[in-house]
Each structure stands twice: as C-alpha cells, then as structure tokens.
Amino acid sequence: MTHEPVIIARQLTKRFGPFTAVDAISFEVEKGEIFGFLGANGAGKTTAMRMLTGLLTPTSGQASVAGFDVFRSAEQIKRHIGYMSQRFSLYEDLTVKENIRLFGTIYGLTQRQIGDKTFQLLRKLGLSDEAKQQVGALPLGWKQKLAFSIALIHEPKIVFLDEPTGGVDPVTRRQFWELIYQAAHEGVTVFVTTHYMDESEYCHRVSIMVDGRIAALDTPRQLKLTYEADSMDEVFVKLARTTSLS
Amino acid sequence: MTTIDVRDVYKNYGKTRALEGISLRVEEGEIFGLIGPDGAGKTTLFRILTTLLTPDKGSATVLDYDVVKDFKAIRKLVGYMPGRFSLYQDLTVLENLQFFAQVFGSTIEENYYLIKDIYQQIEPFKHRRAGQLSGGMKQKLALSCALIHKPRILFLDEPTTGVDAVSRKEFWDMLHRLRKEGITILVSTPYMDEAGKCDRIALIQKGRLLAIDTPEGIVNSFEKPLWAVQTDQMHLVLQALRRHPNVASVFPFGDVLHLTPKSDLTTGELSNYLLNSGFPDVDISLIPATIEDCFMELMAE
Numbered sequence: 001m002t003h004e005p006v007i008i009a010r011q012l013t014k015r016f017g018p019f020t021a022v023d024a025i026s027f028e029v030e031k032g033e034i035f036g037f038l039g040a041n042g043a044g045k046t047t048a049m050r051m052l053t054g055l056l057t058p059t060s061g062q063a064s065v066a067g068f069d070v071f072r073s074a075e076q077i078k079r080h081i082g083y084m085s086q087r088f089s090l091y092e093d094l095t096v097k098e099n100i101r102l103f104g105t106i107y108g109l110t111q112r113q114i115g116d117k118t119f120q121l122l123r124k125l126g127l128s129d130e131a132k133q134q135v136g137a138l139p140l141g142w143k144q145k146l147a148f149s150i151a152l153i154h155e156p157k158i159v160f161l162d163e164p165t166g167g168v169d170p171v172t173r174r175q176f177w178e179l180i181y182q183a184a185h186e187g188v189t190v191f192v193t194t195h196y197m198d199e200s201e202y203c204h205r206v207s208i209m210v211d212g213r214i215a216a217l218d219t220p221r222q223l224k225l226t227y228e229a230d231s232m233d234e235v236f237v238k239l240a241r242t243t244s245l246s
Numbered sequence: 247m248t249t250i251d252v253r254d255v256y257k258n259y260g261k262t263r264a265l266e267g268i269s270l271r272v273e274e275g276e277i278f279g280l281i282g283p284d285g286a287g288k289t290t291l292f293r294i295l296t297t298l299l300t301p302d303k304g305s306a307t308v309l310d311y312d313v314v315k316d317f318k319a320i321r322k323l324v325g326y327m328p329g330r331f332s333l334y335q336d337l338t339v340l341e342n343l344q345f346f347a348q349v350f351g352s353t354i355e356e357n358y359y360l361i362k363d364i365y366q367q368i369e370p371f372k373h374r375r376a377g378q379l380s381g382g383m384k385q386k387l388a389l390s391c392a393l394i395h396k397p398r399i400l401f402l403d404e405p406t407t408g409v410d411a412v413s414r415k416e417f418w419d420m421l422h423r424l425r426k427e428g429i430t431i432l433v434s435t436p437y438m439d440e441a442g443k444c445d446r447i448a449l450i451q452k453g454r455l456l457a458i459d460t461p462e463g464i465v466n467s468f469e470k471p472l473w474a475v476q477t478d479q480m481h482l483v484l485q486a487l488r489r490h491p492n493v494a495s496v497f498p499f500g501d502v503l504h505l506t507p508k509s510d511l512t513t514g515e516l517s518n519y520l521l522n523s524g525f526p527d528v529d530i531s532l533i534p535a536t537i538e539d540c541f542m543e544l545m546a547e
Contacts, residue, residue, distance in 0.1 A: 040410040041380050140284050167284035167436050169451060170538045171545055174497045181481040181498065195410050198439050201500030220501045233439065236411040
C-alpha cells in the first residue's frame with residue numbers, strides 16, 4: 001500500500017452544548033485500506049462518521065475526505081463517497097434495475113454510463129435473471145451485495161459501510177467480504193463501522209473509540225498482541241469496560 | 247427432565263417454508279442456543295413455542311403442556327423477549343416493569359432478586375420513557391420485564407443483535423447467573439461466536455436443523471484438516487489458492503484465510519506453490535475448526 005491518505009482527521013472535535021461527542025480525534029486512512037471504526041454505543045462513532053461524510057459540521061479541528069475539506073466542501077464529499085448501511089440502502093419496491101438506474105442518476109451518471117454499469121454489475125453479481133425483480137423479494141445476502149455494488153456505482157474513492165454484513169449466513173458473509181477485498185484491491189478505501197468484533201478482524205486496521213476519543217488504532221493482529229487477547233471481542237471489552245453503562 | 251420437546255414441526259407462510267421438520271429437546275436448566283442467519287426460522291420456532299403461532303404439522307410441548315391445546319398454561323410459565331423491542335415506548339422504565347409484574351399477578355418486590363443485577367444498571371433512568379433509552383438499556387429493560395414473573399423458561403429471540411460487545415458480554419454473564427437459579431433458557435443468535443456460551447446448540451438454516459450438540463461436540467465433528475493461511479495480500483492469495491486443484495475450499499476468516507485441502511496436499515507443497523506464484527510471506531498452520539467453519543461445512547452438504 002502506498003502512502004496516499006484519502007481520509008485525514010486532525011484534532012477533529014464535535015460538541016453538542018456542554019457535551020463533547022468527539023474529542024480531538026486524529027487519524028489517517030490510506031488508499032485501498034479497509035479501515036474498521038469501532039466503539040461502544042454512545043462512544044461518538046456515529047457523530048464522527050457524520051462529520052466525515054459531510055452531514056455534520058465539526059466544532060473544531062480539521063479533516064479532509066477524498067481531498068475535500070469537511071468545513072468548506074461538504075457537498076463535494078457527499079458526491080465523491082459511497083455509503084451503505086443495514087438500515088437504508090435500496091428501495092425495496094423498485095426492481096434491481098430500477099435501483100441501479102435511480103442511484104446512477106442521483107450521482108450524475110449519463111444514460112450510457114448507467115447502461116454500461118447496469119450490465120457490468122448484473123453480470124458480476126450473477127443477478128442478470130433477477131434484473132426485473134423487486135429488491136424486496138431478494139434474499140438478504142443478495143440485497144447486501146447489490147447495495148454494496150450500487151454504493152460504488154459512481155466510482156467513489158471511499159465507501160462508508162455501516163454494519164454491512166449483519167444477519168446473513170456465513171458463506172454469504174464471506175462472499176460479501178470478498179467483494180470488499182476486491183474493491184480495496186482496486187484502490188477503493190473502505191471505512192467500516194460495526195458492533196461485531198469478528199467483523200472487525202477482516203479490516204486492515206481498526207480504531208476503537210471510547211468516550212469520544214480513539215483509545216486504540218492498529219492492525220487486528222497487533223491489537224490482540226498489545227492487549228493480550230485471543231479475539232477482538234476481548235480487546236474491545238478491555239478497552240471499553242469503563243463505559244459499559246450505555 | 248425435558249422442558250421443551252419439538253417433534254417434526256412444519257410451518258409455511260403462503261409459499262414460504264419457514265420450518266421444515268424441526269425436532270429438538272431442551273433439558274431443564276440448560277442454555278440452549280438456536281444459531282442461524284436471518285430467515286432460518288428461528289423467530290417462527292419461538293412464536294410456536296410461546297403459543298403465538300400454531301404449527302402446520304408436527305407437535306410441541308413446553309413443560310409437558312401442548313403448545314396448541316394448553317396455550318394458556320404455557321403463557322403463565324414462560325418469559326419471552328422478542329427480537330423487536332416490544333415494550334411500551336411511552337411508559338417509563340418503572341411503569342413497564344410494574345405492568346409486566348401485574349399482568350402475571352406478581353410484584354416487582356417479589357422477584358426483585360432475580361433482576362437485581364441487570365435492573366440496577368437502568369434504575370438511575372427508571373422515570374425515563376422506554377422509547378428514549380439506548381439500545382443496550384432497552385435490552386436490559388426487556389430482559390427485566392421478561393423475568394419479573396419468575397418464568398421457568400426464558401425465550402430470548404436475538405437478544406444481542408445490535409448491541410455492543412461490552413453489553414453483549416454482560417448479557418451473557420447474566421444468562422449464566424439465571425441458569426444457576428434453575429431457569430431454562432432458549433436463546434437465538436445469528437452470531438456464531440456466541441455459540442460457545444451455550445450448553446448445547448442447534449445450527450439452523452432455511453427451516454432445517456444442520457446439527458444439534460454441545461459446542462465442543464460440533465467442533466469435534468469437523469473431520470477434515472483445516473489450515474489458516476496468513477498473508478498481507480488477502481485478495482491476491484485468495485485468488486491464487488482458488489486456482490489450486492487440490493484446495494477443496496478457501497474462505498476469508500477475519501485476518502486469515504481458512505482452507506480445507508484435498509487429501510494429498512501438504513502445507514509444504516502449498517507454501518511452495520504460493521512462493522512460485524509470487525507470495526513468499528505466507529504462513530500456513532493447522533488449526534482447530536470453529537463453529538462457523540462447521541456451519542459452512544454443514545451448509546455445503
């Protein structure tokens with residue numbers, strides 16, 4: 001991996017009145033890196049992610065995402081990133097093809113580009129026969145793969161994934177991670193938030209937020225060594241024990 | 247003593263087959279885990295056992311009561327925590343707890359000892375409306391409400407979904423304390439790493455059971471050798487391994503790849519193959535299978 005950060009955060013802070021949700025966090029994420037962003041409920045994860053996706057203006061500090069400043073160019077950030085979450089991703093009552101067309105149009109692709117992308121994407125996912133099916137009728141695992149591919153439709157440098165693989169069977173889950181590895185290999189940076197520590201073990205590096213700060217940041221292997229833990233679950237519990245009230 | 251006895255239960259929703267011949271027994275005082283992904287049929291089985299649905303075929307008893315004929319008796323004896331938060335959002339924490347105690351003809355005081363450990367953590371917020379609680383607190387309140395009438399069996403449908411690792415750990419510790427009180431627990435989860443916390447587990451997929459045993463028994467039944475392949479070039483090494491004719495299967499597994507070889511392959515040969523393919527820094531070691539490896543193997547059969 002070459003040193004080419006696509007997310008840079010310096011002393012990034014967000015206060016809500018007297019409450020500091022994100023407390024001067026600093027980190028960088030490289031091009032093509034799969035970066036896990038973890039934290040207990042209420043640790044500040046969502047607030048940090050909202051700042052990095054241009055949805056929330058920070059109180060102080062600096063950050064740039066895909067080369068755009070979070071203070072000045074929030075709109076540009078939104079256009080240049082991909083986003084997928086468990087809760088919101090695709091329209092269930094539109095067909096597979098209609099969803100692709102809708103998101104392609106939202107991201108400003110031409111009709112021709114949308115046509116090409118639809119063809120490629122359906123072929124890659126093996127969904128050509130289901131192109132005219134409503135998304136709601138697809139198995140969860142297919143929806144997740146489709147949602148991920150659609151999040152990449154405008155070829156963003158970064159894709160944000162919010163708990164991407166919950167609830168699917170272990171084989172489908174691995175197929176999904178293989179899509180992520182492939183995207184990362186092609187140079188897309190993947191920023192993953194999750195509650196599930198075994199999911200974090202798939203990431204190149206992982207940061208763990210506790211009380212608004214980044215309490216640890218390293219490869220899963222190194223974190224397990226540092227905290228003398230067998231699993232990321234144990235690492236997390238050791239770090240976050242003090243905030244167990246939430 | 248068998249507290250739950252399920253015999254060849256089927257349930258369809260229109261064309262969707264939710265359960266296709268499920269049989270299992272849960273013994274008194276054990277923590278029995280139902281492990282499987284969304285859509286496996288876990289919730290349907292819970293609803294049948296808690297008398298909220300009737301089976302299309304087959305039968306089931308809970309504490310020797312039939313789930314269809316004796317539904318009223320069963321409802322008094324079990325506690326149920328559904329997967330979706332189902333408490334009254336506009337009642338406070340305390341009001342919810344009082345309500346559930348009274349419905350079962352009990353009081354909070356009578357069984358407070360049972361919920362004390364978990365309820366104390368949300369007691370500072372007892373006048374807050376349930377709808378205003380965080381995910382972890384909602385889960386603790388839901389468990390308190392399911393327990394306040396001192397049920398003999400506790401049905402917990404995906405209690406740890408969407409809850410962070412610290413709260414999950416506390417939750418499992420709590421279940422182990424409840425078991426010591428003699429409460430039988432049937433708990434479902436899509437998370438394979440929680441299987442080890444149960445006394446016995448059933449792996450469920452598409453309405454059928456893949457296996458029932460202790461977690462150790464399931465892991466020990468994995469008969470093939472399993473190798474962990476460690477590399478910094480996950481994507482490329484995975485592609486290279488897929489091309490090898492003597493690799494039976496290979497999957498990403500956290501920060502390593504898990505590989506099952508065909509019988510005539512050695513780790514030395516595979517290392518050489520990877521070296522010749524341009525991957526010198528690969529470490530291959532024999533490892534014991536996890537529940538997730540077993541689940542995937544059983545799915546493939």
